[in-house]
Amino acid sequence: MATEAELMGRYCAGDQAAFGELYDQIAPRLFRYLLSLTRERARAEDLLQVTFLKVHNARGAYVRGASPVSWMMAIARRSFIDEQRRQKTARRYAATHGAVLREDTAVLTGESRSGARDPEEAEAVRAAREAMAALPANQRQALELTKLDGLSVEEAAAAANTTRGAIKQRAHRAYVALRRVLIDDGESL
């Protein structure tokens, strides 16, 4: 299987099939990352398309042989921040002008596709989600990038625009906090 760097190189050279393969390899990780930022499936889907369009327009900035993942993560994060700002501006405008903004968003529920769920499992998922949500944003991001998205420490550091040491420390703190909430507190009950 071709590596992401090879696929990106071929995509820059105009190979459309390489784009398809690259999308299939990277989009799941980017989508999970955007989902963790937005917590809304519909917004994450939109932002995924925006991110890939930005990647497409900026593909000349890619450095041959480099891993495109952290670069794309940074573009995704920027897209999310830009969208947040636009929404804030729109809300301010609506508040000033008395308009009502309607947002059609599919809120992430965590339900399985079949809809059926073991009550104990559902409780565990709910507790895990609450514990993750209670983490400071930078710790949650570090945990998601390294544990859920499967990025290396270097890639996660680049995606979060910080150092390797900071990512390792934040992920460790998040892990300790989660452990305290999910295991230690659970045992004491």
Add this chain to the structure above:
Amino acid sequence: MSGPERSFPPPSEALLRAVADARPVAPRSPGRQLAMLMATSAAAVAVALVVLGVRPDMGALPVPWLAVMGGAWLVSYLALAWMALWPRRGEVLPRARLAGMAGFLAFAVMACLALAWTEGAYSSAAGFLAFMHQAMGCLVSGLMVALLPLGLALMFVRHTSPDRPRWLAAAAGAQAGALGGLALLFHCPISDGHHVAAAHATVILAAAMVATVVASIAARRRA
């Protein structure tokens, strides 16, 4: 039987259309960009020294002082240009924040060096207004030298760091400012520390600010 369900959405039609219409592009080559930037910078300094002239006390300056000061300006320029353009091994993104902060550090180091160790026969004119007039002259000259390398570096780094465009722009500006400071070392005969710190070293900050403003305007237009 349906195929496996994707946990992520397929590419949109707009995206597929954009990809289908795309032409091949050459990926960014940091080495080539750095070489082009250095060649342009060398030409800018040479032209500036021909047009503005070399300082009259050049021959009388102590060689160790000239070597240390020239070396410090040159190292500042090279380090900032390298940080602004060269990513870590295997990465696409240059170290934007580090590069931007290095620009401020370069300004502080050059200002302190100027205040600590000066050589030369000429001092600033007496009086605040005359001092400011001379300082503004040097600042403008330094920025003129920095203009072309600054524009080139900004062109090279655009789209490179989507997350920290202003930091990277600041670094791109600071490297051009350090080049302006280097040119001023060989052009301006005023040797007192306050003038060199306030006018020559400030070119780094001023060029970084110009680049940051340009990058902000460009980012706002894109958004």
